Amino acid sequence: MTQHVPLLKITGLGKSYDGPRATGQRHALQGVDTTIEAGEFVAVIGPSGAGKSTFLRCINRLIEPSEGSVVFEGRDITHLRRGDLRAVHTKIAMIFQNYNLVYRLCAIQNVLHGRLGYKNALAGALGLYTEDEKARAFELLDEVGLGEFAYRRADQLSGGQKQRVGIARALIQDPKIILCDEPIASLDPKSSRMVMEHLCRVTRQHGIACVVNLHQVDFALEFSDRIIGLREGEKVFEGTPDEVTPQVIARIYEGDEEALVDVEVAGPAPLASGVPVADVSAVGVGATAPGGAQ
Numbered sequence: 642m643t644q645h646v647p648l649l650k651i652t653g654l655g656k657s658y659d660g661p662r663a664t665g666q667r668h669a670l671q672g673v674d675t676t677i678e679a680g681e682f683v684a685v686i687g688p689s690g691a692g693k694s695t696f697l698r699c700i701n702r703l704i705e706p707s708e709g710s711v712v713f714e715g716r717d718i719t720h721l722r723r724g725d726l727r728a729v730h731t732k733i734a735m736i737f738q739n740y741n742l743v744y745r746l747c748a749i750q751n752v753l754h755g756r757l758g759y760k761n762a763l764a765g766a767l768g769l770y771t772e773d774e775k776a777r778a779f780e781l782l783d784e785v786g787l788g789e790f791a792y793r794r795a796d797q798l799s800g801g802q803k804q805r806v807g808i809a810r811a812l813i814q815d816p817k818i819i820l821c822d823e824p825i826a827s828l829d830p831k832s833s834r835m836v837m838e839h840l841c842r843v844t845r846q847h848g849i850a851c852v853v854n855l856h857q858v859d860f861a862l863e864f865s866d867r868i869i870g871l872r873e874g875e876k877v878f879e880g881t882p883d884e885v886t887p888q889v890i891a892r893i894y895e896g897d898e899e900a901l902v903d904v905e906v907a908g909p910a911p912l913a914s915g916v917p918v919a920d921v922s923a924v925g926v927g928a929t930a931p932g933g934a935q
């Protein structure tokens with residue numbers, strides 16, 4: 642019988658930084674184990690400083706892990722040389738909070754940048770894309786509702802539109818998984834919802850797994866198949882949205898008033914037990930994000 646190989650298997654993942662002299666090493670991430678299956682939509686939640694970005698960036702080695710392993714499609718990529726990692730990075734796309742677009746270029750050119758990982762340096766520098774790639778870039782912009790903005794300069798797009806260009810750029814890589822580091826943190830609630838809806842729909846349609854760092858717990862509950870809760874660098878919860886009880890929210894956020902502000906928990910006793918978590922507003926975890934362009 643052939644053994645099942647998960648898309649991504651993460652074992653004992655950790656990252657330490659040098660702390661102030663007297664304190665020695667500080668763990669930004671410690672002992673995180675999980676697996677991500679093809680096509681899954683997983684949200685990572687936790688207070689500010691819990692290690693969400695570190696976790697995501699250790700997966701594709703934008704940050705080098707200090708310990709543990711990342712096995713992608715059965716291949717241990719933890720110690721791959723940079724040159725070999727390039728091919729892996731075409732299959733692990735990333736979406737950033739600040740969009741990472743080239744603002745003087747138009748939307749379609751930014752989408753085409755998603756193909757650079759497949760090109761040699763010269764073709765990349767000259768922007769030599771095939772007709773198929775160009776047609777695909779148009780198709781993908783259309784899929785995220787931006788067909789008519791293909792030739793609009795990126796700096797003339799709203800925040801939500803920029804992030805949708807980011808989604809199309811990730812998709813054109815033909816990735817197996819997209820890592821999204823706070824993709825809606827700079828957007829207002831309406832744009833945030835639109836971006837989450839597009840992200841969820843297109844990744845499901847294309848059978849792509851997605852791991853999304855979120856401050857907005859209610860979006861995590863609404864859109865994910867599974868939720869990972871981090872606190873002080875450690876995984877303190879992993880389960881389906883149905884399993885996220887007020888006690889689970891308390892385990893992840895309690896005692897961290899700053900973090901509670903971050904997730905906009907309202908009311909005097911937001912973490913009181915016995916509140917049906919299906920109604921997220923009942924535990925006071927709101928969807929609002931800091932204001933930003935739509």
Ligand SMILES: Nc1ncnc2c1ncn2[C@@H]1O[C@H](COP(=O)(O)OP(=O)(O)OP(=O)(O)O)[C@@H](O)[C@H]1O
Pocket residue numbers: 658659668669687688689690691692693694695696
């Ligand atoms: N380059 C670094 N040097 C030292 N410490 C760092 C560095 N990068 C991150 N940290 C620390 O690692 C911890 C985890 O940070 P990380 O950015 O992963 O958290 P986060 O959950 O993504 O936070 P936020 O939601 O605010 O973005 C924090 O305590 C942070 O201060």
